[in-house]
Amino acid sequence: MILATYLLAFAPALPAQQAKSQGLIWALQPTQVVLPDGSAAEGQTVLIQDGRILGVGTDLELPSGARRWKLDGVLAPGFVDAFSAYGTDAPAQEDSRVMTPMLRAYDAVDLGHQDWTELCEAGITSVHILPQPNNIQAGWGALVASGGEGRMLASRTRQALSLVLSRVGDSAFGPSSLAGAIELFEVADTARIPGVADRGVLAHVDDASAIRSVRRSLGKDIDIRWMMWGDPASYGGELKGEVAGMPIPGIGAWTPRGLETLKRLHKAGVKIVFGTWSPSGARQPGDLRRAAATMSRLTGDPEAAMASITSHAADFLGTDQVGAIGKGRRADLVLWSAHPLDPSAKIRAVLINGIAVHRSADSE
Amino acid sequence: MFLTPLLSSLLLFTSADTPDELRRPQVSSYVVDYLHDGSGKVWENVVITVADGKISQILPGKDAPDGAIKIEGVHATPGLVDAFSYMAVDDDTVEQSRETTAGLKLAATIDLDAPAFGRAASEGVTTAFLTPDSLNAFGGLAAIVKTAGGESVDLFAEEGSAARMMNDAAALKISLGNDVAIGNRGPNRVPNSYFIRRPTTRMGTVWSIRSTFYSAMRYAEAREAGSVEYHADYEVVLAAMRGEIPIRVHARRNNDVQTALRLAAEFQWPGFVIEEGTEAYRAAQMLAKARIPVVAGPGYDTAQRAISRGPSLEEMRFWAAPPEICCEHLHEDAFVAEVGAFPVFPHHHECEVDGLSVFFHEEERDEWGIPVDHDDPLHHEHDHEEEVNPMLPEHELVRDVVLTIGGKELARGLQNGRFSEGDQSTPALPALLHKAGVQMAIGGAEAHDSISTESSLIHQARRAVAYGLPRDQAITSITSRAAVLCGVQDRVGSVEVGKDADLVLWSGDPLEHSSRPLLVVVDGEIVVDNR
Numbered sequence: 059m060i061l062a063t064y065l066l067a068f069a070p071a072l073p074a075q076q077a078k079s080q081g082l083i084w085a086l087q088p089t090q091v092v093l094p095d096g097s098a099a100e101g102q103t104v105l106i107q108d109g110r111i112l113g114v115g116t117d118l119e120l121p122s123g124a125r126r127w128k129l130d131g132v133l134a135p136g137f138v139d140a141f142s143a144y145g146t147d148a149p150a151q152e153d154s155r156v157m158t159p160m161l162r163a164y165d166a167v168d169l170g171h172q173d174w175t176e177l178c179e180a181g182i183t184s185v186h187i188l189p190q191p192n193n194i195q196a197g198w199g200a201l202v203a204s205g206g207e208g209r210m211l212a213s214r215t216r217q218a219l220s221l222v223l224s225r226v227g228d229s230a231f232g233p234s235s236l237a238g239a240i241e242l243f244e245v246a247d248t249a250r251i252p253g254v255a256d257r258g259v260l261a262h263v264d265d266a267s268a269i270r271s272v273r274r275s276l277g278k279d280i281d282i283r284w285m286m287w288g289d290p291a292s293y294g295g296e297l298k299g300e301v302a303g304m305p306i307p308g309i310g311a312w313t314p315r316g317l318e319t320l321k322r323l324h325k326a327g328v329k330i331v332f333g334t335w336s337p338s339g340a341r342q343p344g345d346l347r348r349a350a351a352t353m354s355r356l357t358g359d360p361e362a363a364m365a366s367i368t369s370h371a372a373d374f375l376g377t378d379q380v381g382a383i384g385k386g387r388r389a390d391l392v393l394w395s396a397h398p399l400d401p402s403a404k405i406r407a408v409l410i411n412g413i414a415v416h417r418s419a420d421s422e
Numbered sequence: 423m424f425l426t427p428l429l430s431s432l433l434l435f436t437s438a439d440t441p442d443e444l445r446r447p448q449v450s451s452y453v454v455d456y457l458h459d460g461s462g463k464v465w466e467n468v469v470i471t472v473a474d475g476k477i478s479q480i481l482p483g484k485d486a487p488d489g490a491i492k493i494e495g496v497h498a499t500p501g502l503v504d505a506f507s508y509m510a511v512d513d514d515t516v517e518q519s520r521e522t523t524a525g526l527k528l529a530a531t532i533d534l535d536a537p538a539f540g541r542a543a544s545e546g547v548t549t550a551f552l553t554p555d556s557l558n559a560f561g562g563l564a565a566i567v568k569t570a571g572g573e574s575v576d577l578f579a580e581e582g583s584a585a586r587m588m589n590d591a592a593a594l595k596i597s598l599g600n601d602v603a604i605g606n607r608g609p610n611r612v613p614n615s616y617f618i619r620r621p622t623t624r625m626g627t628v629w630s631i632r633s634t635f636y637s638a639m640r641y642a643e644a645r646e647a648g649s650v651e652y653h654a655d656y657e658v659v660l661a662a663m664r665g666e667i668p669i670r671v672h673a674r675r676n677n678d679v680q681t682a683l684r685l686a687a688e689f690q691w692p693g694f695v696i697e698e699g700t701e702a703y704r705a706a707q708m709l710a711k712a713r714i715p716v717v718a719g720p721g722y723d724t725a726q727r728a729i730s731r732g733p734s735l736e737e738m739r740f741w742a743a744p745p746e747i748c749c750e751h752l753h754e755d756a757f758v759a760e761v762g763a764f765p766v767f768p769h770h771h772e773c774e775v776d777g778l779s780v781f782f783h784e785e786e787r788d789e790w791g792i793p794v795d796h797d798d799p800l801h802h803e804h805d806h807e808e809e810v811n812p813m814l815p816e817h818e819l820v821r822d823v824v825l826t827i828g829g830k831e832l833a834r835g836l837q838n839g840r841f842s843e844g845d846q847s848t849p850a851l852p853a854l855l856h857k858a859g860v861q862m863a864i865g866g867a868e869a870h871d872s873i874s875t876e877s878s879l880i881h882q883a884r885r886a887v888a889y890g891l892p893r894d895q896a897i898t899s900i901t902s903r904a905a906v907l908c909g910v911q912d913r914v915g916s917v918e919v920g921k922d923a924d925l926v927l928w929s930g931d932p933l934e935h936s937s938r939p940l941l942v943v944v945d946g947e948i949v950v951d952n953r
Binding site: 229 | 513514515516517518519520523525526528530531532533534535562573574575576577578614615616654
C-alpha cells in the first residue's frame with residue numbers, strides 16, 4: 059500500500075497519521091516555497107490543518123498550538139496530471155455507440171493499481187482520468203488523488219467531447235468526415251446533458267472548424283476547455299487566451315517544429331496544460347515535469363510552465379481544490395531538493411491531503 | 423517652440439517604425455496604363471483611387487497624386503472571380519455516410535488557412551466560389567470567400583493571409599453523373615460499410631435526387647401540419663425550390679446536362695447554373711434556349727492530375743498558349759465550330775521556346791488503348807478496316823499528347839486533363855459555349871490546389887483565347903460574368919466606383935502568357951507584392 063511509506067525523518071515527524079494529527083495546525087517552513095508565479099521565495103510559512111492549507115506567507119501569525127517544522131528543500135504544489143489513463147486497466151471507452159454522455163471514467167479506475175505509487179514518486183498528487191475520445195459525447199472525467207485517503211476527488215469533472223475524426227469516424231455508420239461529425243454533434247444538444255451547465259466540457263479537437271462548432275453549439279454560458287490533437291499550430295490562433303491540453307511527445311521526440319509550435323502557442327496566449335496520456339501511448343510520469351521544464355526553458359516563462367502542470371491543469375479539469383499552494387486548497391505538497399523546473403531537482407517528500415505518503419531515501 | 427523638433431522626431435520615429443501602415447494605406451491611388459474594367463472594355467491611362475476598402479474614384483489621365491503607386495506599362499483588372507473552385511475542399515468537408523447532405527455548410531468546415539487561397543491570390547484570384555465536393559447527390563451549401571484578408575489561426579501563417587467568408591450559403595449543390603455512385607456497392611452478407619447503398623449508377627443518382635425532392639415536399643406538408651421535427655436537409659431543399667438559395671448542378675456528360683434540364687422542369691426550379699459542364703458544348707443549343715448558364719471547368723486542372731510528371735514552369739507556360747507558338751491553325755473558327763471534334767495535334771510539331779526544344783507527338787493506340795509501336799517486331803500491321811473495334815467510332819480512338827524535351831518524355835496526357843468523366847475536357851469549351859450563346863464563366867476547380875500555378879484561372883482564360891474565345895469574353899468570364907453567376911456582382915467582378923477595391927496589376931496584358939500579377943489588392947489592402 060502507498061500509505062505504508064510513512065515519513066520517518068523530521069522528528070517528531072511530519073503529519074503522518076491522520077487520526078493523531080486531527081485538528082492540529084502544522085506550520086511548514088521550508089527553505090523555499092514555489093509561489094503561483096512560478097518563482098521560489100524564501101522565508102515563507104505554509105499553515106496546514108486537516109489536509110487543507112490555512113494560509114501561506116512571510117508574516118503569518120502562528121496560531122497557538124501550531125507545530126512548526128523547518129524543512130530542507132523547495133516546497134511546491136503537487137503536480138496535476140491533467141489528462142491521464144493511469145490507474146486504469148482497460149481504456150475508458152465504449153465503441154458501440156457514437157454518443158455516450160453518461161459514461162464515467164471513474165468506473166474504469168482501479169484505486170489499488172500499481173501506477174499510483176509511481177505517480178506519487180514523480181510528484182504527481184492528483185490525476186485526471188479521461189474517457190477515451192472515441193465518442194462525440196464521450197462521458198465524464200474523474201479526478202483521483204494518487205495517495206492518501208478519500209481519493210476520489212471528483213467523479214464528474216467535465217463532459218468530454220470529441221470532434222477528432224480519426225477517433226469518432228466509423229466506416230459502418232459514419233460519420234466519414236469532420237463535417238458529418240460536426241452535424242451529429244450540433245444536433246445532439248450537449249448543453250442539455252445534466253451537469254454540463256455547471257461543470258462544463260472538455261473538447262478534443264484537431265481543427266479550427268471543430269473549435270468554432272463547439273463554441274457555436276454551447277454558447278457563452280458553458281465553460282469550455284480544449285484538448286489539442288493533430289497539429290496545434292494549424293489552429294492555435296483560434297484558442298487565444300484559452301486553457302488547452304497538449305500531449306507530450308515521447309522522450310527526445312520534441313521536433314524543432316514541435317518546439318516552435320509550443321513557443322508560438324505560448325506567445326499567442328494559449329494556456330498550455332500537459333498530461334501523461336497521448337494518442338501514441340502513455341508517457342512516463344516523470345515526463346510531466348520534463349515537459350514543463352522544457353517549456354520554461356523555451357519560453358522563459360516559468361510561471362506559465364509551472365501552471366501547465368499545476369494551476370492551469372486544475373482549471374483544465376474544473377477544480378480549485380488542487381494545483382497551488384494557496385488558502386483553502388488541499389495540502390498536496392511536494393518537497394524538492396531544488397526548484398522543480400530544475401532538471402536536477404529530486405523529490406524529498408510527498409504530502410497528499412496533509413499526510414506524508416512518500417519520502418525518498420536521501421531525505422534522511 | 424522647443425516642442426516642434428521633438429514632435430517631428432516623434433513622427434519620424436513612428437512612421438519609420440510602422441512599415442505595415444505604409445504598405446497598407448487607408449487611401450491609395452494606382453496609376454495604370456490600361457484598365458480592363460471587367461465589362462470587356464479596356465481604358466488607357468487611368469487613375470484608380472481606393473478609400474476604406476472600396477473604389478472611390480476612377481479618373482482618366484496620368485497625373486499621379488502624392489503617394490500614388492505607379493508602375494510603367496501596367497495593366498489593371500478587377501480581382502479575378504473563380505466561379506467554380508475546390509480550394510480547401512477536402513475529406514473533412516464531405517460527409518460520405520449519406521447521399522443527401524443538403525444542410526451541410528461547406529463554410530463550417532473549410533480551412534481558411536489552406537495554402538490554395540494564397541496561391542490563388544498570387545495568381546490574381548481574389549474571390550472564389552467554393553463548391554461542395556461532387557460525391558453526394560446533394561452536396562450541401564457552397565461558400566464564397568475572398569482569398570485573402572482573413573484572420574489567420576495558423577500560428578505559422580503570415581498575418582492576413584487567410585481567406586475570409588463572404589457568403590456561407592451561396593448555393594445548393596446537386597451532383598449528377600457517376601461521381602455520386604463512386605464507392606457505393608450492393609449488399610454482401612453483412613452490411614459493414616455505409617457505402618453499401620444506392621446509388622451505384624447514374625440512374626440511381628437521379629433516383630436519389632428525385633426521391634429527396636419528393637420527400638422534401640412531403641416534409642413541407644407534414645411540417646405545415648406540425649407533425650414532424652425540423653429537418654435541416656429538407657429545409658435547404660425547399661428553400662432552393664422557392665428560389666431563396668440558388669441551385670448549382672454539377673454535370674459533366676451531355677446526358678447529365680440534359681438530365682439537369684429535365685429535373686429543373688419537373689420540380690420547377692426557379693433557375694440553376696451548370697457546373698464544370700465538360701460536354702456542355704454538345705447540349706449548347708438546349709442550354710442557350712433555356713437560358714441556363716454554365717461555369718466551365720478547366721481544360722486541365724493540376725499538373726499532378728493532368729500529367730504523371732510535372733513539367734517545369736517554362737514548359738507549362740508554353741503549354742498555356744501552344745497555338746501562338748506552333749499551331750496557328752487552331753485559331754481558325756472552322757476548327758472551333760466543329761462541335762464534337764476533339765482538337766488533335768498533327769504529328770511532331772517542333773518549336774523552339776526559350777532555348778528548349780519541345781515537340782508534341784500524337785501517339786497512336788490500338789482499339790484497346792495500348793500504344794502502337796510500329797518498330798516493335800511483334801507488332802503486326804493489320805488491315806485497318808478489318809481490325810477496328812466496331813464499338814469504338816474511329817474518331818474516339820484514344821490519342822495522347824506527349825510533351826518531350828530533348829527526346830525525353832516529360833508529360834503525358836496534356837490533352838485529356840481531368841480524371842474519370844472529366845477526362846474528355848477540352849480547352850475549346852468556353853469558345854464553343856460562347857458561340858452558341860450560352861452565358862458562360864470559367865472556373866478553376868482544383869487548379870489552385872496544386873503548387874504549379876500554371877494551371878490557374880488566368881491560364882485557363884488564356885487557353886480559352888487560344889482556342890477561339892474572344893479576348894473580351896475571356897476577361898468577363900473570369901470577372902464580371904463570373905460574379906453574376908455567383909450572385910456577388912454588387913461587390914466584385916468589375917472596377918467601378920463603390921465596388922470592393924479588389925484589383926490586380928499585371929506586368930502586361932493579362933491574357934499574354936508572359937504576364938504576371940505584380941500587385942494584388944483585396945479590399946484596398948495589398949496582399950501580394952511582386953514588384
